[in-house]
Amino acid sequence: xxxxxxxxxxxxxxxxxxxxxxxxxxxxxxxxxxxxxxxxxxxxxxxxxxxxxxxxxxxxxxxxxxxxxxxxxxxxxxxxxxxxxxxxxxxxxxxxxxxxxxxxxxxxxxxxxxxxxxxxxxxxxxxxxxxxxxxxxxxxxx
Amino acid sequence: xxxxxxxxxxxxxxxxxxxxxxxxxxxxxxxxxxxxxxxxxxxxxxxxxxxxxxxxxxxxxxxxxxxxxxxxxxxxxxxxxxxxxxxxxxxxxxxxxxxxxxxxxxxxxxxxxxxxxxxxxxxxxxxxxxxxxxxxxxxxxx
DNA sequence: CCTACAAGCTTCAGTGGGTAGAGGTTCAAG
DNA sequence: CTTGAACCTCTACCCACTGAAGCTTGTAGG
Numbered sequence: 032x033x034x035x036x037x038x039x040x041x042x043x044x045x046x047x048x049x050x051x052x053x054x055x056x057x058x059x060x061x062x063x064x065x066x067x068x069x070x071x072x073x074x075x076x077x078x079x080x081x082x083x084x085x086x087x088x089x090x091x092x093x094x095x096x097x098x099x100x101x102x103x104x105x106x107x108x109x110x111x112x113x114x115x116x117x118x119x120x121x122x123x124x125x126x127x128x129x130x131x132x133x134x135x136x137x138x139x140x141x142x143x144x145x146x147x148x149x150x151x152x153x154x155x156x157x158x159x160x161x162x163x164x165x166x167x168x169x170x171x172x173x
Numbered sequence: 174x175x176x177x178x179x180x181x182x183x184x185x186x187x188x189x190x191x192x193x194x195x196x197x198x199x200x201x202x203x204x205x206x207x208x209x210x211x212x213x214x215x216x217x218x219x220x221x222x223x224x225x226x227x228x229x230x231x232x233x234x235x236x237x238x239x240x241x242x243x244x245x246x247x248x249x250x251x252x253x254x255x256x257x258x259x260x261x262x263x264x265x266x267x268x269x270x271x272x273x274x275x276x277x278x279x280x281x282x283x284x285x286x287x288x289x290x291x292x293x294x295x296x297x298x299x300x301x302x303x304x305x306x307x308x309x310x311x312x313x314x315x
Numbered sequence: 316c317c318t319a320c321a322a323g324c325t326t327c328a329g330t331g332g333g334t335a336g337a338g339g340t341t342c343a344a345g
Numbered sequence: 346c347t348t349g350a351a352c353c354t355c356t357a358c359c360c361a362c363t364g365a366a367g368c369t370t371g372t373a374g375g
Contacts, residue, residue: 034371045362045363047362047363047364048361048362048363051361051362051363055361064370064371065370066369066370066371067369067370068369068370068371086361091360091361092360092361
């Protein structure tokens with residue numbers, strides 16, 4: 032029987048995160064001691080490890096929920112899991128493409144800066160004038 | 174005098190987002206009509222355009238705050254703005270590197286899947302067993 | 316058996332960067 | 346003067362956690 036702290040250490044998760052996963056139903060409610068502390072089995076550790084590894088690969092929690100579901104029923108065909116992974120791969124590829132466009136523009140900005148005063152700073156100029164932009168980037172973030 | 178809707182259309186921003194920027198002090202409070210509606214000048218439009226373009230390049234709002242500050246004082250040396258841009262470039266590069274590692278692992282997972290049932294699904298197997306992982310990725314997301 | 320104290324517990328609030336909706340008011344055209 | 350699109354404020358929600366306040370439990374040493 033493992034305490035939540037042991038689970039946290041062995042999976043590289045914060046204690047609060049484990050409780051959060053339980054709260055949102057990603058992990059089942061574990062057994063408790065008489066005093067109300069959580070105690071976990073090795074199976075529950077495996078499940079958490081699965082979740083963490085999936086998160087490290089960038090899967091959103093909803094996708095992980097589906098993957099857990101699939102992992103619980105070994106008779107289902109694998110195509111569903113494969114589809115989720117492919118979707119994730121596509122999203123990663125999209126993000127890479129977007130970030131590479133940003134990198135190009137940022138490099139241009141930074142390299143053209145002549146280091147004088149802000150009045151004719153290349154960085155600020157580019158930010159001010161969108162028309163100097165090489166790329167379209169309608170979406171932002173992440 | 175421009176309405177908030179015109180500003181939104183001309184900068185590709187949602188109306189709510191403009192009000193949000195005002196609320197967090199990124200944009201100054203504009204003038205109002207007798208009835209309480211916001212009215213903007215072209216200068217204010219320029220400022221918003223600057224913010225939006227910076228966001229599209231992935232700058233966080235705090236960095237944009239600094240950049241706006243610098244843009245307001247043309248006598249300051251440009252190095253500060255350059256530093257912010259360089260920091261942003263570094264972060265973009267880091268994210269690209271991380272995402273490329275993810276892409277490699279996801280590709281491996283997806284390509285090795287034989288399409289049978291979940292019991293021996295390669296995707297789920299990799300997620301279950303972290304030791305099959307080629308890369309370290311301690312940080313997740315974005 | 317008693318005491319320390321690390322580690323557990325619950326609950327609430329905050330992060331970034333917005334977005335959505337309810338419910339009400341104002342502006343401008345016809 | 347009426348209509349209706351666009352405006353207003355306010356609140357709550359998104360993701361995936363993280364931190365802290367204030368309290369209780371478990372365990373090791375004496």
